Amino acid sequence: MAKKQFKAESKRLLGLMINSIYTNKEIFLRELISNASDALDKRYYLGLTDESKNVAKKDLWIKIEHSKDDRTLVIEDTGIGMTDSEMEKNLGTIAKSGSAEFQAQLEKADKNIDIIGQFGVGFYSAFMVADRIEVESRSAGSDQAWKWVSTGEDGYTITPAEKDSIGTRITLTLKNDTDDEKYSEYLEEYKLRSLVKKYSDYVRYPIKMDVTKSIPDPTDEDKTIDTVQEETLNSMVPIWKKQRSKIKPEEYNEFYKGKFNDWEDPQKVIHYSVEGNLSYTALLFIPKKAPYNFYNTDFEPGLQLYSKGVFILEKAKDLLPDCYRFITGLVDSEDLSLNISREILQQDRQVKALASSIDKKITKALEDMLKKEREEYEKFFDSFGLNLKYSLYKSYGMEKEKLQDLLLFRSSREQKYVTLKEYVERMPEDRNEIYFVSGSSIADIERLPVMDKVRDRDIEVLYFTDNVDEFAIRMMNDYNGKTFKSITEGDLDLGTEEEKKDREKKAEENKDMLSAMKEALGDKVKEVRISSRLKDDPVCMVADQGMSIEMEKVLSQDPNSKGLKATKILEINPDHPIFETLQKVNASNPDALKEYADVLYDQALLIEGLPIEDPVAYAKKIVDLMVKAGPKE
Numbered sequence: 296m297a298k299k300q301f302k303a304e305s306k307r308l309l310g311l312m313i314n315s316i317y318t319n320k321e322i323f324l325r326e327l328i329s330n331a332s333d334a335l336d337k338r339y340y341l342g343l344t345d346e347s348k349n350v351a352k353k354d355l356w357i358k359i360e361h362s363k364d365d366r367t368l369v370i371e372d373t374g375i376g377m378t379d380s381e382m383e384k385n386l387g388t389i390a391k392s393g394s395a396e397f398q399a400q401l402e403k404a405d406k407n408i409d410i411i412g413q414f415g416v417g418f419y420s421a422f423m424v425a426d427r428i429e430v431e432s433r434s435a436g437s438d439q440a441w442k443w444v445s446t447g448e449d450g451y452t453i454t455p456a457e458k459d460s461i462g463t464r465i466t467l468t469l470k471n472d473t474d475d476e477k478y479s480e481y482l483e484e485y486k487l488r489s490l491v492k493k494y495s496d497y498v499r500y501p502i503k504m505d506v507t508k509s510i511p512d513p514t515d516e517d518k519t520i521d522t523v524q525e526e527t528l529n530s531m532v533p534i535w536k537k538q539r540s541k542i543k544p545e546e547y548n549e550f551y552k553g554k555f556n557d558w559e560d561p562q563k564v565i566h567y568s569v570e571g572n573l574s575y576t577a578l579l580f581i582p583k584k585a586p587y588n589f590y591n592t593d594f595e596p597g598l599q600l601y602s603k604g605v606f607i608l609e610k611a612k613d614l615l616p617d618c619y620r621f622i623t624g625l626v627d628s629e630d631l632s633l634n635i636s637r638e639i640l641q642q643d644r645q646v647k648a649l650a651s652s653i654d655k656k657i658t659k660a661l662e663d664m665l666k667k668e669r670e671e672y673e674k675f676f677d678s679f680g681l682n683l684k685y686s687l688y689k690s691y692g693m694e695k696e697k698l699q700d701l702l703l704f705r706s707s708r709e710q711k712y713v714t715l716k717e718y719v720e721r722m723p724e725d726r727n728e729i730y731f732v733s734g735s736s737i738a739d740i741e742r743l744p745v746m747d748k749v750r751d752r753d754i755e756v757l758y759f760t761d762n763v764d765e766f767a768i769r770m771m772n773d774y775n776g777k778t779f780k781s782i783t784e785g786d787l788d789l790g791t792e793e794e795k796k797d798r799e800k801k802a803e804e805n806k807d808m809l810s811a812m813k814e815a816l817g818d819k820v821k822e823v824r825i826s827s828r829l830k831d832d833p834v835c836m837v838a839d840q841g842m843s844i845e846m847e848k849v850l851s852q853d854p855n856s857k858g859l860k861a862t863k864i865l866e867i868n869p870d871h872p873i874f875e876t877l878q879k880v881n882a883s884n885p886d887a888l889k890e891y892a893d894v895l896y897d898q899a900l901l902i903e904g905l906p907i908e909d910p911v912a913y914a915k916k917i918v919d920l921m922v923k924a925g926p927k928e
């Protein structure tokens with residue numbers, strides 16, 4: 296029988312497993328039991344929807360057998376089973392192997408074993424402790440059983456097998472003990488019992504094992520005899536059905552990691568029950584970090600759905616609003632029909648009500664977190680704030696009421712996050728606008744010419760460093776009546792009354808010069824004017840109301856919106872020596888003013904981080920001016 300080869304990535308992953316130095320090898324048992332439990336869920340559900348496949352709850356179980364003599368550990372279940380082609384598909388390759396990201400991680404991974412938890416490699420983790428794995432299985436839909444055998448990287452075989460009952464039986468032949476690793480431990484009753492308690496207690500099917508018990512010898516009072524009895528190791532109460540006060544944080548964490556394939560504890564657990572027209576229990580988790588594929592199209596958001604403790608769907612995506620798509624977890628409702636399918640789910644009134652209730656609860660939980668656990672919330676926002684902002688934008692502002700108070704921004708006042716509420720509370724009473732400034736990083740923003748004035752006057756300005764920021768707040772339009780205003784846009788006056796008068800006077804006196812410069816620049820600018828934003832820099836470019844310069848930059852990356860440009864205004868600092876030079880040039884040689892206008896225009900673009908149209912012409916003009924300005928002797 297020729298061996299089949301694992302898919303390339305699977306093979307590499309296997310190599311990782313086999314040579315693993317991962318200290319937490321014991322999780323293999325959790326992974327196998329979790330697979331068995333999923334298979335039992337599927338079989339039970341099949342029975343509910345197809346009467347001919349009906350199965351009694353008592354016939355659904357998981358069993359652990361161990362033999363020191365053979366060094367084997369068996370995990371058997373009466374779940375849905377697998378056909379030969381399912382074995383090929385499910386065990387010959389890893390589910391996530393198609394993802395480019397996964398492969399990239401594998402390249403880097405080597406012995407850095409975080410990858411094991413990160414990608415939920417499940418079944419393969421058994422190769423951390425076993426050097427031979429045999430899977431015998433009979434599918435609920437077939438009379439023929441099959442056997443899959445592998446001794447590791449060199450491939451696997453699938454052959455017909457004898458198996459009377461539906462389900463799967465996995466036999467691990469454990470590796471030999473080394474100085475560092477005692478694999479024989481996994482053949483000890485006490486160890487297996489404690490691992491089941493630790494990782495799989497909540498599994499809703501009995502996990503049975505034959506255990507040896509000493510009982511008094513009926514023929515001799517002073518003696519005991521060993522008998523073997525079958526025992527159920529787990530309590531079978533799903534964790535979400537337990538009283539919250541009785542659940543330890545570690546229990547939540549272990550449950551989360553085992554069930555939702557994360558290697559880190561969750562950032563936040565949201566566990567609650569609702570009684571009423573629609574009764575349900577939800578156990579939701581906010582991960583610490585976005586999964587590797589969170590922003591890819593292959594990321595599947597959704598909650599696991601149970602009805603009266605019976606598993607129905609793996610990913611009910613209609614239960615989660617888009618803005619909270621990073622949340623994982625499960626929902627168990629008393630009031631949903633068992634026959635609910637993916638299609639019905641979308642239209643079902645009950646499901647809509649459920650989704651809306653979940654949405655509100657998550658919002659409330661986040662609000663509470665922001666209020667009471669600020670530090671935790673900021674970590675959450677670092678991971679998922681971007682998603683909230685995208686949702687605001689994508690929903691055309693419909694999510695505004697819900698999300699606006701969950702947003703955080705950095706500001707010029709402190710190197711800390713502020714909420715819009717905090718910003719508004721401490722802004723001067725006579726001001727009606729929330730100031731912001733955009734840039735690709737805080738460092739870039741702080742180098743902008745306009746920031747000198749901001750620092751001088753101690754004005755608080757929000758820093759928008761994500762591309763989506765400006766788009767999102769434009770969708771919001773205002774925050775409790777306060778509109779948003781870019782300090783690099785429009786006719787913002789950061790100066791005092793006195794400075795304003797002075798500026799108006801200068802504008803009037805230099806009207807001819809300014810309009811001559813505008814003339815020279817043509818359509819490139821809407822206006823050339825005197826600035827009130829600048830302290831030390833000669834010029835800056837600002838956008839008129841409407842699209843900002845930062846938005847122009849973002850849109851220039853998008854092939855569909857290329858060519859959309861902000862309406863630009865060139866501002867000149869009247870307190871900079873260049874201003875006097877311009878006045879002189881205008882008085883003595885008005886034709887030369889065009890050169891100056893061109894150069895200053897290009898400089899303003901460069902400072903803003905925008906490309907200039909003709910770098911060669913720009914360079915030439917600078918050199919010409921240098922030559923003219925150089926010593927005449």
Ligand code: ADP
Binds near residue numbers: 331334372390418463
């Ligand atoms: P995951 O459980 O994350 O999908 P695994 O590598 O653990 O990844 O398992 C791969 C697939 O193999 C499962 O999705 C399932 O279809 C199948 N499988 C594994 N164990 C069993 C089992 N005991 N009974 C039926 N199918 C199983």
